[in-house]
Amino acid sequence: MFNEPIKVVPEDAKGNPNTVTYSSGAWMEKLADKYGPVWNEYRALFAGTNELETADQVANELELPITLAVELVNRCNLKCVMCWTDNHSLPRAFINLDVIERELKAAYDKEKPIPAVVVGLGSEIMLSKDSRKIVELCKKYGVMDLFFGTNGVLLDSDMSTFLIESEVTRVEISLDAATRETYQRIRGKDQFDKVKENVLNLIRLRKMAGKNLPVIRLCFVVQELNKHERKQFLNQWSGLVDYVDFQQLQDTTKVNEFLGKNLNHFTSNDESDDLKRLETERLLTSLNKENIVSKSALFCPYPFNSLNVWSDGEITPCCCFFGKALSIGNIKDMSLEEAWVSRDLRDLRDEFLLQKVNRVCRSCLNRPESHREDFSL
16 A cells, blocks of 8 residues: 655645655665665755755755666657647657767766766657666666656557666656546547556566566556546555556646747847846845745755756757746767756746746746645545
8 A cells, every 4th residue: 555645845835735745665765785785875956956944055065967868759649638749740750869868878987977867858758769778877876766657658568678678767647547548538549458458567577587577657647537436446456566657737828839939048039037147146146045045945956956958959958848938058069067056047046035936937836726636535
């Protein structure tokens, strides 16, 4: 059975958590045993960036992000109603793994390998021919916490065996439903039975191999179409997977508004943006940041702990589709180290510290009341 729910940061302005996790055991402790003190150091740094009071100090001490997220291809084999599906109708793009290897190797050669890599972002990674190669690169260059995100449709026995033998740290499968009917309404295709069997098969194969890895996580985005199935979903998977995340729905309808008007927050020539930057500079020279933050502040930890590389090479501080309007540069001609210490990212962090958050981030964090679902079961 699952333990009591854990409320996981970040929290929005009204204090409602974006995610509630139900965990079935001490899998995090098993990972600590496997990797030793370096694992605990990584998790402590990550925890520090999840608190506004400490996030900036932690970020400033780092040369590279704690987490790197990579989108292999901007395509998907499902049509989820809550997804910004325009991403999958843009010109097809595949990330050049040579540049990802360049960055992983650079960190490894400095004896500071990137601790965590999330493979997935906004698309289905197994539609890319490189879905196995990136796993191999991550293991080669010392990544401890490797997340493999998928909708599970293509998670056959061969791929499951590969993930187990490669000791991928976590496999995260988006399911969003407890019944076939609800699944089809949300995900656009009738693949519920196939995905469910693929998950159960992964569990069986892991057990047969006598392995603890990968840790298996199921994701459920709470929305009007499925909120009545939360308890049923939890009961179905209790004792089978390692943890279940109930996530708050994100309204992606405004993404087109930002991108359609070319409103990249960092490249806008709008005079108000220039004035805002000047105001921020003046404030930073006269105010103590520690006295500005508060428990109820609007906050997102991602600019303080991660960088995200999309299939077209764009680097953003945000893993959601809103991040596409927050491009720092392109991995083709900018290193992760350069992106991490860039003026754009520094300014974005300062916006949260000073509570002068830009309109792109506000649109993501200030979710409509209709999307503030009650996670209690």
